[in-house]
Amino acid sequence: MKPVLALVGRPNVGKSTLFNRLTRTRDALVADYPGLTRDRKYGDGKVGERAYMVVDTGGIGEGDDGIDGPMGDQARQAVAEADAVLFMVDGRAGLTASDELVARELRSLNKPVYLVVNKVDGVDENIAAADFYSLGLTSQHRIAASQGRGVNAMMAEVLAAFPDAPEHSPGTEEQGIRVAIIGRPNVGKSTLVNRMLGEDRVVVFDMAGTTRDSIYIPFERRGQRYTLIDTAGVRRRGKVHETIEKFSVIKAMQAIDDAQVVILVVDAREGITDQDLSLLGHVLQAGRSLLVAVNKWDGLDASHREQVKSELARRLEFAPWARVHYISALHGTGVGDLYALIERAWQSAFTRIPTNKLTSMLEHLVAANQPPQVGRHRAKLRYAHLGGTNPPRIIIHGNSLDSLPDSYRRYLENRFRDLLKLEGTPLKVEFKSGDNPFEGKGNQLTERQVQRKRRLIKHVKGR
Template sequence: MIPVIALVGRPNVGKSTLFNRLTRSRDALVANFPGLTRDRQYGDAVLEGRRFMLIDTGGITGDEEGIDEAMAQQSLLAIDEADAVVLLLDAKAGLMAADHGLIDHLRGCSKPVFYVANKIDGTDPNIAMAEFYQTGAKQIYPLTATHGKGVRQLVGDVLDLFPDADAAGEGQDQAHGKKIAIVGRPNVGKSTLVNRMLGEERVVVYDQPGTTRDSIYINYERDGEPYTLIDTAGVRKRRSIRETVEKFSIVKTLKAVDDANVVVLVMDARENIVEQDLHLLGQVIDSGRAVVVALNKWDGLSSDQKNRIKTELDRRLRFIDFAEVHFISALHGTGVGHLYESIEKAYASATQSLQTRHLTTILEGAVYDHAPPMINGRRIKLRYAHPGGQNPPIIVIHGNQTDKVPASYTRYLEKIFRRELKMVGTPVRIEYKTADNPYEGKKNKLTKRQVDRKRRLVKFVKKQDKKRKKGK
């Protein structure tokens, strides 16, 4: 699983700035006054090919009242949720009483804590950090979050505590074979479906939303093929979330989606398709995971209700026409066995080996049938394509002016590649690379003979112009 790192500290010490720097986004609001961040903000980050999750928190002073008290409670919950904690201290303001209170709290938790002296720009780092060594920290990391100075060393040392999942195989006894995550809103029948797929009562099932609170990894075999089922907590709208435990559960669910090979999105057919279902589906597609849609509780519906739901599906799920849809009853087992067929096809499509020659042939055919548009009187040229990764399949296309390819043409190429490669259930990502012109900025230096010839030609043209004018 991806390590989770919490950024904590007093207000206005640069937590949100560091969060935006690492996630390469502007998701966290940044301004030069304290208390701007109130809720926990989650973001994915990548450093040297290693992924991790960051939690930006509100500042803690120790004397909060009213809304600030709830904000501080959110920050303390983020510490409990994280695998490691980064404590930011203000090098310009020095060590303050609020810092001591937070340090005492962190000493009582079992998480590794990294002490950071932020805002060292314009000062001697050794002098700026000297005061912070009275905290008893073995190492203080000098940092300038606004410019990124010292960030790489800090994050590198934090991630060294967590072996790379590919090398160390985190949870070797936790996940074997194809990983299938069962996700959906609360009380749509996810745990019931897991038990039905396993053939036993493996997880707790109860007629109450929020029964499942953690992501449960279950290893099993089917027809000699190893699988890992991941039963996840239901994900509701943010405004409907009340319990703190549920917030932790949603984070676990999103991490499970990222960890899975194929995601089975379960919907409640009796409630029709709601906005939260579409939002969850968008989350899965954005993560690049193969997806299978399962409409549960199909039994007991009348023919008119079934026809209306199918019409609604065709209309609202048009943006994922590559995903297969199943109508099932997890309680009675109707249609559950057919899920494996779609799961196998989606997994095979997401992990299939692609060849450069085949991809380039498909690209040439697509361009021949429907050429890219003209940009400023020049045609966009797409020359060749090669594979760039799996799960999801990534196709890298090289050419000229590729940064100006419209989104509509990218969608056209995605559909062509998916059709020709017979991909089912998986999104396809297309990346563009523009070739550099080796002659750009270089002038052709003429030889002495060429210069003399050019001079004679200019002289001849001028003489002809004079004759033409005299003739008139």
């Protein structure tokens, strides 16, 4: 599982700049997940093959309430969720009383704390960092977050403390198909888990927020192994008051990353909400297979059902491949059919297609619908191969592929999905143009041609 890193420190020390650098984004507000407060931001990052999650916080240690105010509460929650803490200070401003307050609390933690002295560009690093040794934090890094200086070296040391996450290979692991059940509180997630298992394995109570952590439940059904992951409900911001519930948000996000198939449970009486769409955004970012289970379907009349279906179709236009299934977790209606959908989505996500078959499909699609001509040139699509699974990635090679319009790219993606009979999984189609060895050379002659021309001229003059 990806390590979680928390950025803490007083205001204006460069936390948001470092957050953007680590997540490779331009805006510190990377993702507005439901249940997150205004002062905590979550983002994913990667250094080489090592992935991690970053939690940004508002400035603490200054103002009327100091570290004990609302900002301090947010920082404590982020630190409690994290595996390591990056404590940022301003190298130009020097050591302040607020830094000492924050350091005093961080020293009492039983987790790694790295002191990050920011803004050392343009100043003597040794002088800028000298005062901060008095904080008693031995691991110190000097960086310039705005320029990226020293950031890679810092992350190499931070991530070295965490073992590489084991790779999950389909069909060979004891966990089987990993299925995460996600959704807002009180939509029936735990009831659905119990119904799928056929026994009361998860506490169910008619009060939002019963599940406080992600629960992994391995089991076997008809010879197929599964692991159900029951996650805590993710609330809309502004309705999260209990500290322990706030800790569960990141567990739900990690469960999505760890799953192979995700079931989003939606309350049919409320329809799909903005919070549901925010969760779907993280599922899409993670590239996971997706099923939408519309729960509490039995209690709706015909007109209400049509209204819900119409609204779902409209709001899920960005993910038309997602399978929508209507159930009643309490009474068991439609729950048994979920297993077939899960297996088809899993098989689609890990499908293996030979290169010759994909290339043959590509030739058929191009013959049926030639790419449009742009200017004097028409893109040439030569061959295709599988670039990865979960989700499937098809890489198409050819010439002048940058000129392909979005409409033609969508045509290829949709037709490949139909031909491969993919269900419930995203499909990524990438294009790679071959390099033209004569591009940019104009009428310039090669060295061999120049030598040949010289010999010809010399021979003519000799005659």
